[in-house]
Amino acid sequence: MADLDADAVVVGSGPGGSTVADVLTEAGWDVIVLEKGRNHLIDPEPPHRLRGEFSNDELKFMHRHFLGPDPLLEPRTYRRSEADGERLAVGEVNNLPSTVGGGGPHADGKLPRFREEDFSLLSARGPVDGAAVADWPVQYDDLEPHYAEAERLIGVAGEAGANPFAAWRSGPYPMSPGPDMFGALLSSEAAVRRGLHPYRAPTGINSVPRDDRPACNDCGFCAHFGCPIHAKGEPVSSLRRALRTGRCDLRPEAYVTEVLLDAARRRATGVAYLDAGGERRLVRAGHVVLAGGAFETPRLLLANGVANSSGLVGRHLTFHFQTFVVGAFPFSLHGHRGRSVTHLHDDFIVPGTDDLVAAKDAGLPWFRGGTVEHGASTLPLQEAKTYPPGVAHTEAMRASVLRDKLWVFTMQGEDLPQAGNRVDLDPSIRDAWGRPAGRVTYAPHRHELAASAHFAPVLEAVLRDAGAEWTITSTSPPSDDLSRHERNPLGIAPASRHVMGTCRMGEDPRTSVVGPEGRFHDVENLLCADSSVFVTSSGYNPTLTLAALAVRTARLLAGDPRRRDGQPNGSP
Amino acid sequence: MSWLTDEQHAVVAAACDRLVPGSGAAGAADYVDGLLGAFAVDPPRIWAGGPFSGRHGGDDGFSRFLPLGRMEELAWRTRIEGSKGLPEREWNGPVVGLQERYLEGLPALGPDFATLGPEEQDGRLAAVPEFAALLYEHACEGVYGDPVYGGNREGAGWRSIGFPGDVQPRGWTAVEVSGRG
Numbered sequence: 001m002a003d004l005d006a007d008a009v010v011v012g013s014g015p016g017g018s019t020v021a022d023v024l025t026e027a028g029w030d031v032i033v034l035e036k037g038r039n040h041l042i043d044p045e046p047p048h049r050l051r052g053e054f055s056n057d058e059l060k061f062m063h064r065h066f067l068g069p070d071p072l073l074e075p076r077t078y079r080r081s082e083a084d085g086e087r088l089a090v091g092e093v094n095n096l097p098s099t100v101g102g103g104g105p106h107a108d109g110k111l112p113r114f115r116e117e118d119f120s121l122l123s124a125r126g127p128v129d130g131a132a133v134a135d136w137p138v139q140y141d142d143l144e145p146h147y148a149e150a151e152r153l154i155g156v157a158g159e160a161g162a163n164p165f166a167a168w169r170s171g172p173y174p175m176s177p178g179p180d181m182f183g184a185l186l187s188s189e190a191a192v193r194r195g196l197h198p199y200r201a202p203t204g205i206n207s208v209p210r211d212d213r214p215a216c217n218d219c220g221f222c223a224h225f226g227c228p229i230h231a232k233g234e235p236v237s238s239l240r241r242a243l244r245t246g247r248c249d250l251r252p253e254a255y256v257t258e259v260l261l262d263a264a265r266r267r268a269t270g271v272a273y274l275d276a277g278g279e280r281r282l283v284r285a286g287h288v289v290l291a292g293g294a295f296e297t298p299r300l301l302l303a304n305g306v307a308n309s310s311g312l313v314g315r316h317l318t319f320h321f322q323t324f325v326v327g328a329f330p331f332s333l334h335g336h337r338g339r340s341v342t343h344l345h346d347d348f349i350v351p352g353t354d355d356l357v358a359a360k361d362a363g364l365p366w367f368r369g370g371t372v373e374h375g376a377s378t379l380p381l382q383e384a385k386t387y388p389p390g391v392a393h394t395e396a397m398r399a400s401v402l403r404d405k406l407w408v409f410t411m412q413g414e415d416l417p418q419a420g421n422r423v424d425l426d427p428s429i430r431d432a433w434g435r436p437a438g439r440v441t442y443a444p445h446r447h448e449l450a451a452s453a454h455f456a457p458v459l460e461a462v463l464r465d466a467g468a469e470w471t472i473t474s475t476s477p478p479s480d481d482l483s484r485h486e487r488n489p490l491g492i493a494p495a496s497r498h499v500m501g502t503c504r505m506g507e508d509p510r511t512s513v514v515g516p517e518g519r520f521h522d523v524e525n526l527l528c529a530d531s532s533v534f535v536t537s538s539g540y541n542p543t544l545t546l547a548a549l550a551v552r553t554a555r556l557l558a559g560d561p562r563r564r565d566g567q568p569n570g571s572p
Numbered sequence: 573m574s575w576l577t578d579e580q581h582a583v584v585a586a587a588c589d590r591l592v593p594g595s596g597a598a599g600a601a602d603y604v605d606g607l608l609g610a611f612a613v614d615p616p617r618i619w620a621g622g623p624f625s626g627r628h629g630g631d632d633g634f635s636r637f638l639p640l641g642r643m644e645e646l647a648w649r650t651r652i653e654g655s656k657g658l659p660e661r662e663w664n665g666p667v668v669g670l671q672e673r674y675l676e677g678l679p680a681l682g683p684d685f686a687t688l689g690p691e692e693q694d695g696r697l698a699a700v701p702e703f704a705a706l707l708y709e710h711a712c713e714g715v716y717g718d719p720v721y722g723g724n725r726e727g728a729g730w731r732s733i734g735f736p737g738d739v740q741p742r743g744w745t746a747v748e749v750s751g752r753g
Contacts, residue, residue, distance in 0.1 A: 338749045393592050400733060
């Protein structure tokens with residue numbers, strides 16, 4: 001430790017990095033957390049006051065990039081395949097926030113667990129042509145205690161037993177859910193009539209005062225907004241606990257550019273970063289933990305040529321294939337009151353006989369949809385920009401068919417991994433620091449398209465039964481001709497902020513990037529604690545699973561004091 | 573605050589009003605002026621503060637604008653002022669700023685724009701579609717964005733559609749969340 005700045009340096013302060021910092025500092029480790037973005041969340045200095053910079057302000061959060069990344073400073077590029085040339089779009093491409101807290105503050109905090117089958121998809125369902133379906137090296141039973149711990153660390157409100165498709169769990173949720181939204185009650189009742197099984201969404205938002213933070217007051221500015229009263233626990237609860245140990249040094253505006261290796265390139269010695277003033281600084285640490293998310297982690301590794309003997313860094317990129325089914329009701333649903341989404345149903349993750357027949361008809365051995373969010377449309381400025389200009393604009397806003405009277409089912413469809421879908425470095429677009437922009441090459445597999453086409457009509461029928469006068473379906477990315485989407489507010493790239501799979505986890509260093517314990521195969525004391533390691537995407541929001549894996553990775557690392565010098569673990 | 577001249581202000585107000593009726597009276601031109609002249613004050617008028625507006629309890633934190641970081645100032649100056657040939661603003665080539673787009677677009681609408689009839693106004697807007705699209709975006713923001721940015725005067729835009737705007741720290745009760753109406 002004499003010549004080290006910390007036992008571990010963590011790159012990224014989102015749910016993965018904050019969880020690692022929480023667990024390692026509790027175990028007595030000294031940790032430095034480097035975050036590229038600004039700090040609007042918490043004072044790094046004692047007493048670690050939670051800041052008052054988040055607000056109910058649509059312009060600031062939705063149009064002025066308050067949580068970053070600003071697409072002018074940090075453009076990303078997108079193409080569907082090599083056939084599109086070097087790129088099809090430049091700017092905002094799945095811009096998961098870049099800020100202290102990472103993707104936590106902007107999310108509305110839905111935190112479901114995966115199911116048992118999600119960790120063994122190849123064994124359970126079998127291969128699919130053109131997709132790299134595989135089993136995870138970690139199974140649900142291994143992860144269950146870490147799921148339970150992640151739920152406690154974040155503070156998840158949910159209802160055990162309410163979802164018949166849920167995986168087994170060792171105990172109840174830390175809190176009960178908060179109030180149900182009016183629209184979700186209507187859509188849930190109709191879903192039940194259809195034979196579906198809606199349940200109250202497990203959510204990382206306080207329903208009662210907890211962790212020295214207040215209960216949520218359902219202000220409605222939830223998805224996309226930082227919480228003004230800090231009722232959201234993800235990941236501020238972990239980050240604050242880590243800071244309070246006195247062993248966590250949080251450094252915002254620290255843009256990591258290099259993973260430093262020893263001469264043999266088998267051990268990391270630390271990282272180099274650019275500080276707020278643009279000066280290059282070094283941190284020397286016993287372990288380096290990458291937690292910048294499944295876009296930035298491979299971007300950093302590829303820029304450095306590190307940990308890529310498999311050639312798979314950046315590959316097997318998955319999102320969720322999002323299907324939006326909207327229904328327009330003849331009365332107000334006041335979706336601006338509540339937590340954006342209060343109910344889910346998972347029936348389409350566990351396909352029934354009819355669904356599997358439809359898959360066969362589509363030439364697939366099977367398909368799976370995803371969890372369906374019962375959610376609101378809440379934002380007047382976003383609504384205003386969807387109506388054409390001119391004399392009818394004001395009347396359209398008053399009628400508010402696309403906001404106040406709208407209800408939305410969003411299916412987070414399982415996205416099968418494909419080696420050609422990937423993050424790499426754009427050959428010429430640069431960020432404002434002069435470094436190569438990340439580029440997404442992505443096209444959905446026909447599995448996603450077939451599942452979406454099959455389940456969307458069911459969702460349309462449910463919304464009509466709930467009282468909608470009309471319904472319509474769209475997807476992200478678009479599943480039809482791109483030329484129709486010039487004015488698509490979601491753009492042509494996947495709009496999902498659920499980004500996964502780019503440093504796939506596995507036993508075999510030839511077919512995976514990270515080992516079962518979260519260590520990169522090529523560099524023994526370099527670890528990954530974000531959704532880059534996901535082997536398959538499941539149809540569930542990824543955050544709780546990445547937090548549970550981060551708990552596990554950090555526990556395996558810190559559980560034995562002899563490992564503090566950076567020697568590799570034995571078998572767990 | 574005034575980056576726009578009085579004449580320019582009148583043209584912006586009339587053009588916004590044609591694209592989004594009522595936006596002129598709601599202060600859309602003041603919103604545009606606040607954005608184009610954001611750096612006339614320190615901190616600049618980019619990100620309002622928090623956590624509350626004071627309209628529903630607590631202090632008015634919104635009016636205490638937040639300082640930008642070094643890179644954010646670079647981004648917003650580049651976006652508003654343009655790259656102006658400065659190498660440090662042209663990491664991906666030249667950027668035309670919002671100020672330049674207004675200075676080019678407003679003469680095309682003509683100084684007499686506010687005095688024209690609806691059809692003539694529509695004709696002039698149609699002749700500059702890209703500038704009209706920008707004005708439309710800003711008109712929407714100037715009616716339905718928070719009043720602290722200069723538009724949506726006294727919440728008139730929100731009131732006209734029955735939207736309550738920000739509600740912290742009051743929030744909503746369980747009955748208001750779950751009940752009809």
